[in-house]
Amino acid sequence: MNLERYFSDIINDVNNAIAKYLESANTPTLYEASRHLFSAGGKRLRPLILVSSADSLGGDRKRSILAGAAIETLHTFTLVHDDIMDHDSLRRGLPTVHVKWGEPMAILAGDLLHAKAFQMLNDSLTGFDNDIYHKVMETFVNSVITLSEGQAMDMEFENRDDVAIDDYMEMIKKKTAYLIACSSGIGSMISGGDNTTFEKFFNFGLYLGISFQIVDDIIGITSDESELGKPVFSDIREGKRTLLVIKTLNEASSEELLLLRSVLGNRNSSHEDLKKAAEIIKTHSFEYAYNLAEKYKVMALSNLSEINFKNKDAIDALIYISDFTVKRRK
Amino acid sequence: MNLERYFSDIINDVNNAIAKYLESANTPTLYEASRHLFSAGGKRLRPLILVSSADSLGGDRKRSILAGAAIETLHTFTLVHDDIMDHDSLRRGLPTVHVKWGEPMAILAGDLLHAKAFQMLNDSLTGFDNDIYHKVMETFVNSVITLSEGQAMDMEFENRDDVAIDDYMEMIKKKTAYLIACSSGIGSMISGGDNTTFEKFFNFGLYLGISFQIVDDIIGITSDESELGKPVFSDIREGKRTLLVIKTLNEASSEELLLLRSVLGNRNSSHEDLKKAAEIIKTHSFEYAYNLAEKYKVMALSNLSEINFKNKDAIDALIYISDFTVKRRK
Numbered sequence: 001m002n003l004e005r006y007f008s009d010i011i012n013d014v015n016n017a018i019a020k021y022l023e024s025a026n027t028p029t030l031y032e033a034s035r036h037l038f039s040a041g042g043k044r045l046r047p048l049i050l051v052s053s054a055d056s057l058g059g060d061r062k063r064s065i066l067a068g069a070a071i072e073t074l075h076t077f078t079l080v081h082d083d084i085m086d087h088d089s090l091r092r093g094l095p096t097v098h099v100k101w102g103e104p105m106a107i108l109a110g111d112l113l114h115a116k117a118f119q120m121l122n123d124s125l126t127g128f129d130n131d132i133y134h135k136v137m138e139t140f141v142n143s144v145i146t147l148s149e150g151q152a153m154d155m156e157f158e159n160r161d162d163v164a165i166d167d168y169m170e171m172i173k174k175k176t177a178y179l180i181a182c183s184s185g186i187g188s189m190i191s192g193g194d195n196t197t198f199e200k201f202f203n204f205g206l207y208l209g210i211s212f213q214i215v216d217d218i219i220g221i222t223s224d225e226s227e228l229g230k231p232v233f234s235d236i237r238e239g240k241r242t243l244l245v246i247k248t249l250n251e252a253s254s255e256e257l258l259l260l261r262s263v264l265g266n267r268n269s270s271h272e273d274l275k276k277a278a279e280i281i282k283t284h285s286f287e288y289a290y291n292l293a294e295k296y297k298v299m300a301l302s303n304l305s306e307i308n309f310k311n312k313d314a315i316d317a318l319i320y321i322s323d324f325t326v327k328r329r330k
Numbered sequence: 331m332n333l334e335r336y337f338s339d340i341i342n343d344v345n346n347a348i349a350k351y352l353e354s355a356n357t358p359t360l361y362e363a364s365r366h367l368f369s370a371g372g373k374r375l376r377p378l379i380l381v382s383s384a385d386s387l388g389g390d391r392k393r394s395i396l397a398g399a400a401i402e403t404l405h406t407f408t409l410v411h412d413d414i415m416d417h418d419s420l421r422r423g424l425p426t427v428h429v430k431w432g433e434p435m436a437i438l439a440g441d442l443l444h445a446k447a448f449q450m451l452n453d454s455l456t457g458f459d460n461d462i463y464h465k466v467m468e469t470f471v472n473s474v475i476t477l478s479e480g481q482a483m484d485m486e487f488e489n490r491d492d493v494a495i496d497d498y499m500e501m502i503k504k505k506t507a508y509l510i511a512c513s514s515g516i517g518s519m520i521s522g523g524d525n526t527t528f529e530k531f532f533n534f535g536l537y538l539g540i541s542f543q544i545v546d547d548i549i550g551i552t553s554d555e556s557e558l559g560k561p562v563f564s565d566i567r568e569g570k571r572t573l574l575v576i577k578t579l580n581e582a583s584s585e586e587l588l589l590l591r592s593v594l595g596n597r598n599s600s601h602e603d604l605k606k607a608a609e610i611i612k613t614h615s616f617e618y619a620y621n622l623a624e625k626y627k628v629m630a631l632s633n634l635s636e637i638n639f640k641n642k643d644a645i646d647a648l649i650y651i652s653d654f655t656v657k658r659r660k
Contacts, residue, residue: 149354
């Protein structure tokens with residue numbers, strides 16, 4: 001199978017569905033602000049996972065495309081609001097929504113996307129029995145609730161000095177992994193997967209999501225601005241307690257700690273100090289973080305291997321996505 | 331029937347349902363911020379309308395209480411975010427959520443409430459057929475979408491000098507009336523009301539909501555801070571294009587216009603100037619606005635009178651709520 005074509009077909013259909021739901025004659029500024037981040041590209045990782053999962057069980061493509069559009073729209077709503085909360089001014093190489101339209105409009109655009117996501121999901125469920133309807137909705141709702149809790153933990157961590165690796169794992173499970181688990185899980189549910197199959201798809205997404213976030217934290221320190229689409233070292237400047245930072249704080253010498261503590265969360269740090277801090281972090285944590293990401297990817301694939309699939313190509317697509325998730329750091 | 335008892339029973343049950351869904355062991359700050367506005371009281375107008383509408387058709391109370399909790403939670407989410415957008419620091423006599431916990435936590439608390447509202451609604455629909463499930467969800471989702479558009483119009487009006495009365499009516503229909511229409515409409519749908527009955531309940535709520543908002547605008551100018559729970563004349567200070575202001579701008583003398591234009595939207599206006607502006611507004615618009623509110627209330631009741639009810643007491647409760655909505659300005 002031509003994987004590139006397989007993925008680009010899904011992405012096109014998902015983009016078209018989203019565009020259709022975000023068309024509007026009245027209040028044009030609100031809708032323009034809501035469409036902004038979609039036009040900046042993005043990997044569409046969550047819909048790719050949802051649709052491939054559905055395909056692997058022989059699910060209806062029309063349904064999975066709409067559910068995929070819902071999950072991408074939900075994800076985008078969280079990005080718009082996270083950028084306000086984190087005071088980030090660049091995303092995917094574009095000014096963030098609140099920078100372009102002001103905070104009130106950005107809050108409102110996020111709220112609209114949140115509701116639009118539910119609208120798309122509701123429409124994707126036409127004709128289903130009550131039990132599937134209720135369970136898909138519940139999984140989707142829980143992903144927003146869990147994500148909000150994860151974001152609250154992330155914000156709280158910035159003011160704490162005693163964040164442990166277990167705290168971090170709990171936080172990224174909530175903030176990132178749960179929505180990816182929800183993508184593969186819903187893909188299974190809307191394609192006739194039973195409870196056991198749902199569990200396996202859900203765990204596949206959960207472990208893949210953890211792996212994905214760890215790699216994202218690594219990329220946040222190794223890549224330059226054009227690759228990142230946002231300023232380099234912003235995680236360090238904001239004092240984010242990533243796995244890398246926690247591991248480093250646990251292991252660094254007292255001399256290294258002195259520098260780290262003066263740089264982490266200090267928005268006035270010089271580029272030179274940020275670079276020094278990044279070097280210290282690399283030395284202590286990269287090998288460890290990469291191995292952990294690899295371990296979770298293997299756990300994800302192990303769940304996938306137990307699935308009684310109908311379409312091998314779609315499973316291959318999910319394996320490709322999993323490998324890419326970890327490899328992209330290089 | 332003892333109406334006071336009837337209402338307080340509903341309010342207690344709705345409050346208990348909300349409290350149960352907003353309990354949480356982890357991320358306590360997020361949940362505390364989310365519960366804040368509920369603890370400050372409020373009329374619970376929307377759940378009262380939803381549950382009374384359901385009762386009037388002999389609907390299941392357990393279901394309507396949970397749907398009522400959902401609609402109140404949705405309403406509260408919009409208040410939390412509106413207060414950030416409008417820079418309001420007082421609500422129901424308490425500091426607003428963003429004043430107490432900061433903007434990032436207030437954005438997040440609103441998002442959590444938004445998702446929790448969907449969770450409650452989803453749980454209230456257990457066991458229903460797909461078509462009712464889909465239609466209730468759709469009505470609920472549309473209320474958020476419509477509300478966001480109404481808020482966008484309201485914000486845009488502050489920078490415009492040519493807002494007509496029709497524009498205002500369209501805006502309050504979206505920003506306020508639609509959610510009240512959704513309350514009576516969903517009450518009907520979850521109690522076996524057919525499409526015609528739904529239409530009548532929906533229109534009852536829509537017209538009542540318009541009446542309610544016009545009276546709210548009147549109260550915003552006539553009441554003192556302890557009645558309002560927020561600073562007096564804040565609508566004038568923020569330059570809100572209420573029905574009263576639009577009507578006055580259409581009719582005022584050139585001398586009056588001079589004062590009005592220097593005060594409306596001027597956050598540094600003196601209390602004396604605000605009071606003068608309020609007097610001018612009263613003279614030109616109160617009679618007109620009050621008559622219009624009364625007219626919409628009559629249209630609301632006319633829809634209600636056509637309903638083939640099973641429970642007369644619940645209809646009486648809805649009539650009482652309608653009368654109270656307009657009379658409370660006195």
